[in-house]
Amino acid sequence: MPVSAMPCSSSIKHLPSQGTPLHITATFVISFGPTLHIRRRPRGRRGTDCCSWDGVTCHMSKDYVIGLDLSCSWLRGALHSNSTLFSLRNLQRLNLAGNNFIGSQISSRFGILTGLALLNLSGSSFSGIIPLEMISHHLSSLISLDLSGYYSGYLTIEDDRSFRRFVSNFTQLRELALGFVDMSRVSLTSFTNLSSTLTSLSLYYCFLQGKFPISIFHLPNLRSLALTYNFNLTGTLPHTNWSSSPLVRLSLSYTKFHGPIPDSVGNLTSLEYLALIDSEFTGSLPPTIGNLDRLSFLALGGINLSGTVDFDMFARLKNLEYLYLWRNLNVMLPNNGSCSFPRLKVLSLDDVNLTEFPYFLSSSPELEYLDLSQNRISGPIPEWFWRVWKSNTMRVLDLSFNNFTGELPINLFRNSSVQVIYLPNNNFDGPVPIPPPNIWFYSVANNKFSGDIPHQLCNANLLEVNLSNNSLIGPIPHCFINLSAFVLDLRANKLFGQIPEIFFSGSNLRTIRLSENRLKGPLPQSLANCKNLEVLDLSENELEGPFPYWLDTLPNLQVLDLRSNKLGGMINSSWKNNHPFPKLHIFDLSDNSFHGHLPAKYIANFIAMKDKARSPSQYMLVNDTLDPYIDSVTVFMKGFTIELEGILLMFMTIDLSRNFFEGDIPELIGDLKLLKGLNLSHNNLTGRIPSTVGNLTNLEWLDLSSNKLNGEIPRGLADLTMLSWLNLSDNQLEGLIPHSRQFDTFSHPFDGNPRLCGYPLPKACGTDKQQLPPSTSPEDGEEKAQFGHWIEWRAVAMGYGCGISFGILAGYIMLETGRPKWLGRKVEQWMMRMVERKRRRKTNRLKKNADQRNHVRRRSGG
Known part of the structure; x- marks a missing residue:
């Protein structure tokens, strides 16, 4: 469909051609392809000239369109080469930024628009190879070109030759933005040909590698340079002749720029934005930073500066609005009143060894974001801060991982505009402060808060509720049915009562952790409504009832932990579900009272534990952009109870230990080839260990102890x-x-199997003699053979039979005769196990005798 006029009657009024005045009433329509149209309605009343419409600019005398701004217009679909957009030959400015032309390449038809001075296709999901030859040949009048994206991997520059030609043809270019364009094939020497007219160069996340030409810093008109997120890009800052630069914005964060920050940086008196986060600069921070009195954004930090940063050097920076000083810095705060930052909006002093609360914040009434996390600040929060709090526009407060103490006012946040409250890992006590209604994230985990859960949480538009590891009491509020959160973490408190039926259809919950409380009763069946649920941890409670088979319909559940409860009965799957638990990779039912056969149907359908490609370093994330919450899980692994902070998607475990399961271990266990850990210990399992366990090539730990397994x-x-x-x-x-x-x-690993023989057990197969380990050298073999004489082993056995003193004496005698130390340790370990078994038998015998005496006493009336 061509550019046309479409009034309400849908009749076409006018079809403009090149150079024809565009007088259109009603809706302005451009066809981009079979499924995509752009419509612009007039701002004024019906019948007005389209030149007055939003986004349309016309020539002042000839009335044809010279500018079209359709940025952020929610457009999506393919941009085809036959689009009538390309009939607007007189365009000088074209802005299609912030739309979604997914799957579209940058068409060579853009070359028809030879009069373009500005072309902005940024953030619109164009893909493929950028036609640099076309752009440089036909659009040589461009002053501003922006092809940057929001994600990497979409647009690519094919080779260095075409980029060199592209750079050399643009003699009038002032602004060039290629963020997220793959430039890994481009040589950095090509940039030396950039025009001296260039004022802005944006190359963030372009996969640049090698040494960046220092001559770029000396371009006479360069005002903005952004090289952020080029992780293999090296370079240094000029140390001389850097006094006349008009730089206003410099961003080198997340690169390998190195060397000292030169004193000459203080000559950049026009600088307003400086970001060097996570680069490789060394030395001390030059005090000339204090000369940059126009600076509004300063980010220095994850860098290896030595010495202490004296905050007084920033005293002249009265225009500072954003200040980030992160890790590897030691910040010395000024004396009270020596610094003030009246325009400060964001302050992040994360992990900089602070020991006191920054007093200069008393003069920052516009503060919106405060991060003092991972420091050593102790004592209560000063009273003056709460006075400032009452009058400011705070949005984010992060005081986590300090040593703050004291009781916070319960109504502290009630009338504030704060949206993120992050106070975990401190020593706050008293009742939990009531959050404001517009709160997004609320975490007070790992403190000493007590009392009930505030019911005001139910009215907030929360994405995360984290009250874990406190001393909260009472039941879970029934009003939590109103929660819109992704995370509900109440673990490690003293909550009691039943888990209420609060999980409604359409719930956003992805993580529920209620472990380590005193919750009783059955699991609520409304949990089956949480179709987005990924982690359910109800371990270490007093929950009762049968296995919650209705959970196997949850399509996204990855972690199910019901460990250490009072659940029991046989484990049956829901009869109508042929694909239970399709994404489960941690399944822990240990320390309950389940009986019957192992749940073979579930094991057969643990699809995620089979051959499925996953990144070995990818973690489960509740929200990878906004949410600081990290999923964790407690597992019994390799003989130890361990809490894993962050759950790898490749971490696959099954723990059914300490129950009353019986029967065989199913052969199909061998299909779970991604399994890392398997614990079936302390049950009543019989039969052989299935040979298919040899298929578990990723298995790191296996515990089948304390069962009745037989065979080889x-x-x-x-x-x-x-x-x-x-x-x-x-x-x-x-x-x-x-x-x-x-x-x-x-x-x-083999103790308590009297019919097992062979190394490392002392019993050789077919005889009572010691089975020797294979020797590694003739000398070792001779020594081990001599030491394995049956008389010496009988001496140990005799020592056990005659008493522990003689046994220990025999062990020492053997160690003193020059025998190998490793074998002496084996003897000692074996002997101690024998003693421990004797002690257990004696204890059990005494208990049994006491029980019999009590029984006789009760029957005789005594």
């Missing part, structure tokens, strides 16, 4: 090279232990 240990288990922890003790296994380097490194 599968050879494939010994071949698992990733296996670093194993416990098969206290079963009825038999036969020769397979030899492998892995098995030789384990500590006591």
Whole structure:
């Protein structure tokens, strides 16, 4: 469809051609392709000239369109080469930024618009190779070109030759923005040909690598230079002849620019924006920074500056609005009253070894964002800060990971405009302060707050509620049914009562953690409404009832932790669900009272634990842009209880230990090839260890101890090279232990299997003699063979039979006769295990005798 007039009757009134005045009534329509149209309605009454419409600029005398601004117009679809847009031959300014032309390439038809001085296609999802030859040949009059994107990988510059030609043809170019364009094939020497007319160069996240030409800093008209997020880009700052630069904006964050920050930076008196975050500058911060009295944005920090940053050097920077001083800096605050920043809006002093609250904030009534996290500030928050708080426009408050103490006023935030309150990991006490209604994130975790959960949380538009690791009491408020949060974390408090039926259809919740409380009763079936739920942790409570089979319909659930409750019964899946738990990768039902066979249907359908490609370093994230919350989980791993801060998507575990499961271990367990840990210990499992465990090539720990498993240990288990922890003790296994380097490194994994034989057990197969480990040298072999004489082993056994003193004496005698130390340790460990078993048997016998005596006493009426 061509450019046309479409009144309400949909009749076409006029079709303009090149040079024809554009007098259009009603809706201005441009066709971009079969499915995309642009419509502009007139600002004035019906029938007015389109030259007065939003985004349309016409020639003052000839009335044809010379400017079209359709930026941020919610346009999406393909931009085809036959679009009538290209019939507007007199365009001088074209702005299509902030739309969604996904899948569209930058058409060579743009070359028809030879009069363009400004072309802005930024943030509109164009992709493919940029036609630099066309742009440089036909659009040589360009003054401003912006092809930057919001994400990497869309646009690419094909080679260095075309970029050199592109640069040399633009003699009038003033503004060039190529952010997120892949320029990895471009040589940095090409930039030396940039026009001296250039005023702005934006190359953030362009995959640039090598040394950046220092001559660019000396371009006579350059006012803005942004090289941020080029992680392999090196370079240094000029140390001389940098006094006449008109630079207003300089951003080198997240690059490998290095060397000292020169004193000459103080000559850039026009500078308003300076960002050097996470670069590789060294030395001390030059005091000439204080000369930059126009500076409104200063970000210095994750860099290796030495010495202490004296805050007094910033005293002259009265225009500062944004100040970021991060890690690897030691900041010394000024004496009270020596500094004031009346225009300060954002202050971030994260991990800079502060020991006191910054007093200069008393003169910053416009403060919107305050981050003092990860310092050593102790004591209560000063009273004067709350007075400032009452009158300012604070949006974000982050005081986490300090040593603040004291009770916060319960109505502290009630009438404020704060949207993020982040106070975890301090020592605040008293009741939890009531949050304001417009709060987004509210975290007071890891403090000493007590009392009830404030019901005002129910009325807030929260994305996160984190009250974990405090001393809160009472029930979970029923009004939480109104929560719109992504995260509900109330773990490690003293909450009691039942979990209320508060989970409605359409819930946003992605993480629910109610562990380590005193919650009772059954699990609420309304949890099945949380279709976005990824983490459900209800461990270490007193929950009762059967397995919540209705949870297996949750399509996104990745972590299910019901450990250490009073749940019981057989585990059955919902009969109507053929694909239960499709994304689950942590399944922990340990320390409950479940019985019957292991849940074979679930194991068979743990799709995420099978052959599925995942990044080994990718973590579960609740929100990767706004939310500071990091999912965590407590697991019993390799004999220890460990809390994992951050859950890797590749971390796959099943823990069904300490229940009453019986029957065989299903063969299909071997299909879970991504499994890292498997714990089935302390059950009543029988049968053989399935040979399919040899398929678990990613398995790092396996615990099958304290069951009734029989038969031989599968050879494939010994071949698992990733296996670093194993416990098969206290079963009825038999036969020769397979030899492998892995098995030789384990500590006591086979104890309590009287029919097992072979190294590392002392019992050789077919005899009562010691089975010797394979020797690594003739000398070692001779020494081990001599030491393995049965008389010496019988001396140890005799020592055990005659009492612990003689046994220990025998052990010392053997160690003193020049025998190998490693074998002496084996003897000592074996002997101590024997003593411990004897102690347990004696304790059990005494308890049994006491029970019998009590029984007789009760029957006799005594």
